[in-house]
Amino acid sequence: MMPPIAVIGTGIAGLSAAQVLHAAGQSIELFDKSRGSGGRMASKRSEAGSLDLGAQYFTARDRRFVEVVQQWQTRGWVTQWQPSLYNAQDGQLSTSPDEQVRWVGIPHMSAITHAMLDTLPARFNCRITEVFRGDRYWNLLDADGNSYGPYSQVIIAIPAPQATSLLAAAPKLAGAAASVAMEPTWSVALGFNSALDTRVEGCFVQDSSLDWLARNHSKPGRNKQLDTWVLHASSAWSRQHLDLSGEAVIEQLHGAFAELIGCAVPPPSFTLAHRWLYARPAQSHQWGALADADLGLYACGDWCLSGRVEGAWLSGQEAARRLLEHLQ
Structure with a gap:
């Protein structure tokens, strides 16, 4: 048995790929350095309830992803978010004509990956630092020196800079991953005891330290005890202030807000800062996924395509498709 x-x-x-493999009858094991799924x-989780500090919403344009999002909606994992949307430029607020359909997880964004994970076997708080091949099969090594294996194939579904070293056994793939620049984002949550007197629920910001702000509790299913806001700094500002303390970041972005x-x-009455070191790829690629089928090593992620949630899902589908194709 393999x-x-x-x-x-x-x-x-990673979960998109895992679902395809599981549905095809393959045995899989998942690993993640964090305490839970979602990336x-x-x-x-915070004293102000659950806050979406990363992806704020997602859109669906590709037919395959549109279909899967409709399934998620039927299952109650996602719903549409229709915020009162604004643009801010040169300090001036104006209503946004944008009519894009935006989707959010319920009651928070990670509800989607929790549901996708379901009963798949996963090991959390486990940072894989090396992927190496024996005579026939793969083994993994974690940051604590524990090893796992053997595995017939490995799919690496993490940001490109982190994937690069794990792809060392396939220099061509490692080189492609190393060529991907990822942008950082500082994310700050603010909570107010009484609601701010504004109609803004989402806002795209130009020419500022801020890039985006959202009234978190305007999203369906969110905790409404506090008036919570999530602010995203621009990539340029985040890059310049990468090593600033969380307190200083909160102070500066609160001021801009x-x-x-x-x-x-x-x-x-409540503040929280989180630094996403690899928030989004600086540009789109058309790889779909990276594959060395003969070795049995694959990589996928939003950085293989559009840098969006949809791109991540499609990339996972592509990695699993290529893997299964090679097994036939």
């Missing part, structure tokens, strides 16, 4: 397939990373890409779709929102902003 050993199972290892999937490293339980964000949308950049993860929500953070107060200037922009057009109403009185009291001191927040």
